[in-house]
Amino acid sequence: MPLLILASSSAYRRELLQRLDLPFEAVAPDIDETPLDGETPQATALRLARAKAQAVAQRHPGALVIGSDQVATLDGLQIGKPGDHPRALAQLQLMRGREVVFHTALCLWDGRVADPDQAAQVENVQVRVAFRDLPDHELDAYLRIEQPYDCAGSAKNEGLGIALLDSIQSNDPTALTGLPLIALTGMLRKAGVPFFGV
Template sequence: MIPSSTTPRLILASGSAYRRELLARLRLPFEAIAPDVEETPLPGEAPQDTALRLGQAKAQAIAARHPGALVIGSDQVATLDGEQIGKPGDHARALVQLQKMRGREVVFHTALCLWDGRAANPAGALQIENVQVFVQFRDLPDAELDAYLRIEQPYDCAGSAKNEGLGIALLERIASNDPTALTGLPLIALTGMLRRAGVAFFGIDERLAKPS
């Protein structure tokens, strides 16, 4: 932990409105800057490795431009039977995704990286974790899947469903130790990382608040 009595500059390396909304819950001042990172998986790369690599790459890309900041990077990869499920991009692809996933369990790998630009030793600047979420989709007919997509149009979401919106009606069960991970930013893991980096929550430095 790097001693600090004030909150360091905090940057979310993302252009995602979902991640901005989640980070805002912590009531810490932050900036959001979209990184220019190629998100194509490498040949033969495991889904969790793709998520971890891209989460770190996003954080480091922004950290290189903003030295001394705390930078949050995150990436999510959804998998069915070990195969990656990307963002559909349009209605037809989203419907195919939902048809494949109905009645099935999909695993979402949400990688979280915190890069501390204040660290004197680069080896100590990185905190990184993969948070898994197991999602059981309901076995619903095509008409319901199509109707959902036309209402919410989740074409920028891996898995073609917004669990924080009407998409929750497509799901039968969600299992994870970090509930916001499915939306794209695991806040339980993140608050732990920020605490280890010396960020004070509730306006109190926990190092000073502990009884002697």
Template sequence: MPRLILASSSAYRRELLARLGLPFTAQAPDIDETPLPGEAPHATALRLARAKAAAIAHLRPGALVIGSDQVATLDGEQIGKPGDHARALAQLQRMRGRRVLFHTALCLWDGRHADGKAQVEDVQTAVTFRDLPDAELDAYLRIEQPYDCAGSAKNEGLGIAILERIDSVDPTALTGLPLIALCGMLRRAGVPFFGAAAVSPGQ
């Protein structure tokens, strides 16, 4: 079993990865997450997921490093983390009754290869927000305070109450770490999931 490192400071991603029962450590990468001028939302997510994994892989040679990044979009425009109450309310007002697309990019960087072999994937989730009045949106924000969350709604918490529909091939993608896609990547990298039974690369 190679060393497995989650390139993230997110408690949500750590909780998700822990579900797999694999030993891992977490380390936050130091990278600039600013989108590039004219960069498409999915391209931003993929680039940052790869950059996060590469940054930690450079510090921890020989490890398997997981990088992930999420970008929310409405009408093709990126929706970032609000940072405060006023911006979060403005986001929710704009998104109510609308369908928002979340790109959750995943990268598994295999440091056992000299060239740092990487698997990357963009898992998309379409979220329809309920058409709620300002008073409810304001009350929700004051309870949950999701100001560090793109789209101002945490589906793993009270944010589920302001969502009407979630469409995705992976229910964990919206929370920030697509476990179905990750399991496939880890299997292809030969990581054993059940006891000492090794998984052959490519299975």
């Protein structure tokens, strides 16, 4: 099996990939993640997932490289990572009682394939999340406990943030955390990666 690399510095994505019980390395892709003017959220997520995988693949010839990116949207507008408490609170206030769509894009770059047009498998997994209509003091208290300032949408569904949510709709339950494992295992199988030791 070729070297498997996760093109990410995200602890959440590393934890998810560890579930597959495959040896891998994590390498930060170091790319500009700014959305392009007029770019749709889905297009942004797909472009960045591919760019991350390709950037790391160039430094590790012959490897299988996983790139992923997530863009949260409300009414079609992108919601980024808040970075600090005031911005996170503003995000949660905006989203309460509303539905937010998360686009989690995935790219598996096969460095064994010479043609760059054929090297990448890409997919966008959508997750629809309904937020509860909670008062400011609860939103503020949540943020002070979990401090999810590095998460698009300011809530960690794998932690206490689940209490902010009314429902999650997706074909891939791990997509909301940042790495759609159902889609990924399908891509890895197509690339010849064995599971269960066989």
